[in-house]
Structures are given as structure tokens and as C-alpha cells.
Amino acid sequence: MHYAPEPAWGGGRGDLVVDLIAVWTSDRVTNVCVFHSQSLSADLAAAKLETKATRNDILHQQNVAQGRDKYKTLKQIRMGNTKLRIDMFESM
Numbered sequence: 001m002h003y004a005p006e007p008a009w010g011g012g013r014g015d016l017v018v019d020l021i022a023v024w025t026s027d028r029v030t031n032v033c034v035f036h037s038q039s040l041s042a043d044l045a046a047a048k049l050e051t052k053a054t055r056n057d058i059l060h061q062q063n064v065a066q067g068r069d070k071y072k073t074l075k076q077i078r079m080g081n082t083k084l085r086i087d088m089f090e091s092m
Helices: 013-047 055-065 070-078 082-090
Strands: none
Touching: 070 082
């Protein structure tokens, strides 16, 4: 006897509702976490003392202002041949 394959969400309508609630809850938790993260970042920025900034802090601020981060830098370094990558890395 040949049976039809079960739907991807696990079967009946009740399972679909449970899955939809789980997705909604997950999205809601994600949004709350993003909000709290942004709130904490704002609080830290307000409490930061500019006079205590280290050389690395200043360099990081300049990189962020120019839109650079470690992922973009690594991607740029990987572009081109080995000689160009070595030259790029050594010039940093």
C-alpha cells in the first residue's frame, strides 16, 4: 500500500498552529533582544569617557566611521593573488 508523504510541518492543522506560534515567539524574542542590545549600546555610549580612549579605541572609531569592519577587511585581503594579499596585509 502506498501512503502520501506527510507535510513538512509534521502533520495536522494543530501542528501548523503550534509551529506558527513558535515562529512568532522566536521573532518576538529576537526583536526584544535587538531592542535591549541597542538600549545597552546607547547607555554605554553615554557613559564613555573620551579622555580615557586608547589608541585602539580611536582606530576602531575611525574604521567604523569609514564603514570598515573585520569581515570586510578580511574579504578585501582575500581578493587578488597571493602577492597582493601579502602586500595588503603588510601595509596595514
